[in-house]
Amino acid sequence: MTTPKPRVGLFVTCLVDFFRPTVGFSAVKLLEDAGCEVSVPAAQTCCGQPAYNSGDRAGARSLAEQVIALFEDFDHVVIPSGSCAGMITTHYPSLFSGEPNWRLRAERLAAKTHELTSFLVDVLHISPLPVTWEGTATYHDSCSGLRELGIKEQPRQLLSAVDGLAVKEMRDPEACCGFGGAFCVKYDEISNAIVERKVADVRATGADLLLSGDLGCLLNIAGKLKREGSRVEVRHVAEVLAGMTSGPSIGEARK
Amino acid sequence: MSGGLTSLSFPKNAQAALANPPLLKAIAHIEETLVSGRRRAVDALPEFEALRDAGRDIKAHTLKHLDLYLEAFEKKVVEAGGFVHWAADAAEASRIILDICQSAGARRVTKGKSMITEEVGLNAFLQENGITPVETDLGEYIIQLRGETPSHIIAPAVHVNKEQVAADFRRAHADLDPARNLDEPTSLLAEARGVLRERFLAADVGITGANFLVAETGSAVIVTNEGNGDLTQILPKTHIVLASIEKVVPTLEDVATIMRLLARSATGQEMGVYTTFSTGPRRAGDPDGPEAFHVVLLDNGRSAMLGSEFEDMLRCIRCGACINHCPVYRSIGGHAYGSVYPGPMGSVLTPSLQGLEKSAHLANASTLCGRCESVCPMRIPLPKMLRHWREKEFERHLTPKTARFGLAAWRFLAVRPRLYGLVTRLGAWGLMRLARRNGALRQAPLAGGWTRWRDLPAPEGGTFRTEWAKRGRT
Structure with a gap:
């Protein structure tokens, strides 16, 4: 008799779906290697965070209902993003105040939703299969993951098992990168000033690889590094942990 | 309000700030x-x-029983021989203070550092009525000479460098030797001290704010680093305290608890250099102190915050930690906000004080990174409250049309997974083709705000969901 495999619903997030499917496949590999049965509900779109952070509660709510209905039957819901996971775990229940049934469903989903690195470390207590990356990485703590979910040591712990990889910390890895969803285009000059500081901090480490757990931050930082002509590679932490690094890094030219 | 509020031109203000290298250099410190x-x-x-929890609990408790503690405070002030005046708004507070000054026959008043007098625009009002207010905190004195407003709640002149201060002093202190050396901060400090000493001695009324009002004793407490507040409140015959109603705490013990958070959060000091408790006027046998002691309690929109989703904001002790840690403030400084209070605490408080219509932008000018909340000694959920203001803007249709349209379009797509799949598939493929082999775009349709400053990394090609389906997976 073996215990049944935990059934995991993977919410890839709209950004990963659109920009960087490799992150989704890396997450699948990490979860399957860890003994999970992974499903990706085909009708998933967006968690509703853009609406929520723009003050559109009704819009956020209609997307939350869709996510709850799609994912509530899994044992766990795993998301390769601290920001979207934080939306579900921290904010979904508040969208249904005064509606006990929906609120209960939201709370149940919140309780079993996890950001990817936190799920591997805090829930499964596993180390991924050995992989190799020769070089020095620096890790950007994305704001929602860090401050809503307490994700700080989990990715570093997982990275410490990567053969050949050294992690060199930035002076201020917890500083916001300036992405902020709609903020980055609405107040683009301020967003630029913030990402300039982040990129200077990245470059000062001398690392050849910038990692993080949120694609929003990664697109922003990669875009700025590119514009400055930097050769620092940018990848989602899941790509390195899963060893799926043969393709171009974020924003890098195809060979 | 002093200086004119320009929150509605926040984007322009921010642009100007970003194009001002001396400002950026000053705030980088x-x-x-x-x-x-x-x-x-x-x-x-x-x-x-643990202290943060205790501080939060003290303030939360006090706010639940604010009427009780304010009345207890009033009773104690009166018992000590002082007067308490209740002001519903800025105009009433200014009028009350002017009346007190005029009854005292005052021509010159000195002021301790006080954001609340900025909030009511007191200096301009007194000046219009023939009374000269002199700021005695060095930072406040500098910006008064410059005709500016504070750009930070605890470091009002943080945007100014020492060369600018030297030039201001030469202009304002024209009676001093033009050849004097003002290269060092110490020489600037000595000059200000000399000039201000005369002003202290000449003042008829001293006006201070308060960091705390103590219900159990009727004391007003100020925390300063320069001692100017003490000279302001001890030397003149009349001392006026202007404080907003949420400054009250029940006991001296509570002051002691919150004091341990205040200076550490503000400047990293264990304590401010001077902490002074004023209770009533000078008593028989006291070596010094004013002959008359007045406390003006200002509401100005705060009682309406009680019981609302913004009540927690009234726990604020004005340490400035949220401001210091805000990536937006750190990029543009305080004046760009165009409000009395800048940064995260200002963006939450300002719409309550002056109306959401006059402060659009403020709640939106945040990445919601949450660092403000993580350093707030009173654990005020600032991002949550910024989001509340965004919700109110959305409800009242103050959100710009383009943003509303974008949100509606996104929602329309996102609740139609098949259509969403088709559109994202086409979009990802199109952008990938547009980027060719470069992997990133220097320009992209509908992404001007992004590509003006950074490249747009190109999508890998197919969306995850199509690639997943191709593998026959569900």
């Missing part, structure tokens, strides 16, 4: 002074997190 200082002080105090 916040990192190695205030931020590092707080870090060191907090690391050295193991019970800091």
